[in-house]
Amino acid sequence: MKTTQPKESKGTYIPHKAAAEFKPTKDWTIEEAASLYDDRIFTFEVDRIHFEDCIKGMSELPSECIDMLIADPPFGLNFGGMEPLYNRDSNFVAEGYKDVQLENYSSFTEKWISEIPRLLKDDAGVWIFSGWTNLVDILNSLKDNNLKLINHIIWKYQFGVFTRKKFVTSHYHVLFAVRNEKNYFFNKIEHYPEDVWNFKREYERGVKKNATKLPIDLVLRCVDFGSKPGDVIIDPFMGNGTTAIAAKGSFRHYIGFEINNALEDIINKGLNKTELGQHYIPYSERPDDLVLKARRKFKS
Numbered sequence: 042m043k044t045t046q047p048k049e050s051k052g053t054y055i056p057h058k059a060a061a062e063f064k065p066t067k068d069w070t071i072e073e074a075a076s077l078y079d080d081r082i083f084t085f086e087v088d089r090i091h092f093e094d095c096i097k098g099m100s101e102l103p104s105e106c107i108d109m110l111i112a113d114p115p116f117g118l119n120f121g122g123m124e125p126l127y128n129r130d131s132n133f134v135a136e137g138y139k140d141v142q143l144e145n146y147s148s149f150t151e152k153w154i155s156e157i158p159r160l161l162k163d164d165a166g167v168w169i170f171s172g173w174t175n176l177v178d179i180l181n182s183l184k185d186n187n188l189k190l191i192n193h194i195i196w197k198y199q200f201g202v203f204t205r206k207k208f209v210t211s212h213y214h215v216l217f218a219v220r221n222e223k224n225y226f227f228n229k230i231e232h233y234p235e236d237v238w239n240f241k242r243e244y245e246r247g248v249k250k251n252a253t254k255l256p257i258d259l260v261l262r263c264v265d266f267g268s269k270p271g272d273v274i275i276d277p278f279m280g281n282g283t284t285a286i287a288a289k290g291s292f293r294h295y296i297g298f299e300i301n302n303a304l305e306d307i308i309n310k311g312l313n314k315t316e317l318g319q320h321y322i323p324y325s326e327r328p329d330d331l332v333l334k335a336r337r338k339f340k341s
């Protein structure tokens with residue numbers, strides 16, 4: 042009797058095939074990214090940090106001028122930035138860290154978040170960093186201002202503090218929210234991007250800096266997934282200028298605010314050390330381990 046082999050249907054699942062064939066949604070060569078950066082024309086000044094209150098500063102920007110927002114607001118823990126708890130030499134911490142009193146945190150949060158929707162382009166996204174203590178205020182303000190939460194990412198890190206009667210906090214929240222959930226920009230540059238991220242805090246000994254610097258690789262990850270070369274990224278709380286450095290290094294423009302003048306030199310030093318586009322590698326040239334493993338399997 043003649044037997045027939047079942048035909049492989051179009052939808053047959055072949056383990057790891059999708060990973061082997063993965064391509065980023067959008068990609069640009071270095072030359073394309075550089076020309077997108079050069080070709081953008083603006084009606085307001087970009088690549089500039091204003092040393093003033095962000096609530097006032099944002100209210101003076103034109104409507105729908107921003108492609109992406111990254112914000113790492115003050116903690117509201119009455120944190121002065123010099124606390125020995127944070128295990129660092131206060132001689133190298135810049136003065137004037139501006140925190141917000143806990144009792145004012147929710148009204149402060151509402152004020153700066155309510156400036157955002159008017160500034161965003163239709164497909165823009167916002168990426169906000171928060172500890173767990175005041176997270177509820179940020180979530181409430183996002184909702185009240187019609188910004189829709191797409192992902193609630195956990196940044197897992199080692200902090201090096203000790204506690205006696207509670208667990209050691211070793212995570213931070215990164216909220217990804219958008220203006221229009223039917224039309225937001227997201228460049229899927231990895232095959233299987235999960236919502237728990239591991240990044241170590243950076244400890245540069247002997248370098249003066251703001252008390253709460255984010256790791257550059259963490260901010261670059263937000264820039265890569267959430268924006269295109271030539272885009273404008275706003276950061277209302279520049280601190281050490283990490284967002285500006287990540288933007289310049291990725292062929293993106295930036296604009297930002299920082300209330301503490303003492304940080305101007307630190308920010309300028311960081312920006313002067315950063316070459317335009319120095320962090321940018323076309324996304325198809327950075328396959329992750331999963332994709333590399335799958336490609337090896339299919340080659341053999």
Ligand SMILES: C[S@@+](CC[C@H](N)C(=O)[O-])C[C@H]1O[C@@H](n2cnc3c(N)ncnc32)[C@H](O)[C@@H]1O
Pocket residue numbers: 093094095096113114115116137138139140251253254255256277278279280281282283284298299300301
């Ligand atoms: C958590 S830090 C940001 C750190 C930054 N992401 C970095 O990597 O260096 C918050 C910053 O917001 C600044 N700040 C506080 N209130 C502000 C306001 N109303 N407008 C602008 N900046 C403000 C503080 O001086 C501080 O530098």
